[in-house]
Amino acid sequence: MKTKTVIIVGGGLAGSLTATSLQEQCKVTLFTKKKLTDCNSMLAQGGIAVAMSPDDNWRAHYQDTLKAGVFHNDPAATSLLVKNGVTAIEKMIQQGMAFDQDEQGNWQFGLEGAHSFPRILHCHGDQTGKYLTRFAHEHLAQVEIKENQPVTRLLLGEGRCIGVEYLSETREPTQLYGDAVILATGGIGGLYPLTTNDETITGDGAALAIRAGVSLADMEFVQFHPTLLTQDGKCYGLISEAVRGAGAHLVDEHGRLVMKEVHPMQDLAPRDIVARALTAEYQAGHQIFLDLREVQDFETHFPQITQLIDRHQIPFRQNNLIPVRPGAHFMMGGIATDQTGATSLPGLYAVGEAACTGVHGANRLASNSLLECVVFSHQVAQEIAALPDETKATTPISQKLADKFTLPDKAVLQTRAWAALGIQRSPTEIEEFLTWLAQFDFQSLPAHYSLNELETANLCLVAEAIAQAALARKENLGAHAWRKN
Numbered sequence: 001m002k003t004k005t006v007i008i009v010g011g012g013l014a015g016s017l018t019a020t021s022l023q024e025q026c027k028v029t030l031f032t033k034k035k036l037t038d039c040n041s042m043l044a045q046g047g048i049a050v051a052m053s054p055d056d057n058w059r060a061h062y063q064d065t066l067k068a069g070v071f072h073n074d075p076a077a078t079s080l081l082v083k084n085g086v087t088a089i090e091k092m093i094q095q096g097m098a099f100d101q102d103e104q105g106n107w108q109f110g111l112e113g114a115h116s117f118p119r120i121l122h123c124h125g126d127q128t129g130k131y132l133t134r135f136a137h138e139h140l141a142q143v144e145i146k147e148n149q150p151v152t153r154l155l156l157g158e159g160r161c162i163g164v165e166y167l168s169e170t171r172e173p174t175q176l177y178g179d180a181v182i183l184a185t186g187g188i189g190g191l192y193p194l195t196t197n198d199e200t201i202t203g204d205g206a207a208l209a210i211r212a213g214v215s216l217a218d219m220e221f222v223q224f225h226p227t228l229l230t231q232d233g234k235c236y237g238l239i240s241e242a243v244r245g246a247g248a249h250l251v252d253e254h255g256r257l258v259m260k261e262v263h264p265m266q267d268l269a270p271r272d273i274v275a276r277a278l279t280a281e282y283q284a285g286h287q288i289f290l291d292l293r294e295v296q297d298f299e300t301h302f303p304q305i306t307q308l309i310d311r312h313q314i315p316f317r318q319n320n321l322i323p324v325r326p327g328a329h330f331m332m333g334g335i336a337t338d339q340t341g342a343t344s345l346p347g348l349y350a351v352g353e354a355a356c357t358g359v360h361g362a363n364r365l366a367s368n369s370l371l372e373c374v375v376f377s378h379q380v381a382q383e384i385a386a387l388p389d390e391t392k393a394t395t396p397i398s399q400k401l402a403d404k405f406t407l408p409d410k411a412v413l414q415t416r417a418w419a420a421l422g423i424q425r426s427p428t429e430i431e432e433f434l435t436w437l438a439q440f441d442f443q444s445l446p447a448h449y450s451l452n453e454l455e456t457a458n459l460c461l462v463a464e465a466i467a468q469a470a471l472a473r474k475e476n477l478g479a480h481a482w483r484k485n
Contacts, residue, residue: 014352015184021381044129069361203462218333362478
């Protein structure tokens with residue numbers, strides 16, 4: 001008999017793998033804001049970093065992760081990530097997860113930015129996230145899935161998290177109690193107008209945590225991916241770092257190699273360095289492209305990216321160029337957790353991008369995000385499965401409803417966040433942003449609100465947290481960089 005009840009918020013790779021690991025021992029309910037497949041995990045192109053090649057080892061992966069993170073990483077959590085990642089991926093392969101192999105049946109390892117060895121496993125070329133997440137979804141055999149039912153509040157009682165409040169399919173506030181609540185809601189990409197993230201990613205987990213008084217960490221570290229497909233000033237999705245790993249170069253409109261003099265690793269330098277370099281080129285009036293001339297069999301190896309650029313009628317077959325620019329991609333910070341996913345609030349856990357375990361430091365190493373989902377979902381599930389069965393508080397303390405609920409226009413918020421909390425920052429602009437944000441009332445929720453209002457309020461909370469953390473970080477570090485006067 002299943003005596004423990006577990007609530008998971010988020011149906012991406014981290015949430016779904018946690019659910020599959022717990023479903024035999026616990027009664028698991030998984031909430032998604034929209035459909036189960038509406039998540040960042042489904043969009044991940046690059047692959048999953050793991051030291052399985054005979055020429056590679058976990059120590060090299062560990063050092064690469066620390067270097068990319070500017071040694072702001074938590075060493076113990078990072079060691080756990082790269083060591084346990086090998087056995088975790090081997091187990092998934094044994095369970096039927098198929099990664100790309102060559103004609104001799106050897107794993108095909110790709111190279112990406114700031115890696116010292118080719119160690120990126122792919123699935124169907126550039127569709128790793130989709131197939132990994134599908135694999136996890138196919139194993140949700142004993143999980144109750146509540147799609148299109150966004151979680152809006154954490155229920156608190158006797159000093160712990162005892163459940164969630166959510167909007168039912170009829171949009172009625174409804175409560176569900178559980179012995180453990182896991183936030184796996186992804187990052188904060190929706191705060192910015194240019195982003196690789198799914199449209200559902202609006203900082204919901206961080207906002208839930210803030211309203212419940214839960215500790216966050218490293219919120220100043222937002223990663224901006226260097227290469228988003230760009231057309232007429234708008235971005236239309238990610239062009240994976242794996243394309244540069246396969247031989248593409250970043251060039252300007254004259255064919256100049258823009259990274260040649262910037263960093264020894266040139267096009268495969270850490271993402272924060274490349275993003276700042278490309279931003280400087282844009283500010284100088286240049287256009288930036290990926291030059292594909294040295295990429296062999298581009299359309300075969302990158303079918304998803306090919307469909308993307310064809311959809312926007314980019315003539316890459318004629319000129320071998322893809323127009324790109326940086327955009328918001330990943331939050332290194334988040335809800336502060338230990339290695340088991342436990343937060344500062346008993347009964348509440350976080351996993352995946354929503355959590356800050358410290359493994360990414362000040363700048364995430366390419367393709368470590370999916371690995372984090374795989375490794376730490378197991379950590380969280382193992383911890384919760386081992387919890388003693390005991391009676392929990394079932395009467396939540398009342399939470400004050402907002403008397404005033406005034407919000408900015410979401411597009412205006414995104415534009416201002418891009419200017420103040422983007423790739424390069426200034427204290428004056430951040431202070432002005434906080435002053436502008438202070439005129440609105442978003443900290444608490446009223447009795448009734450729309451999903452759009454909820455998302456905007458959540459983004460305001462997240463923006464405030466990023467701004468405050470950025471002001472507190474006086475030095476340049478990784479993805480947090482002050483603009484030069």
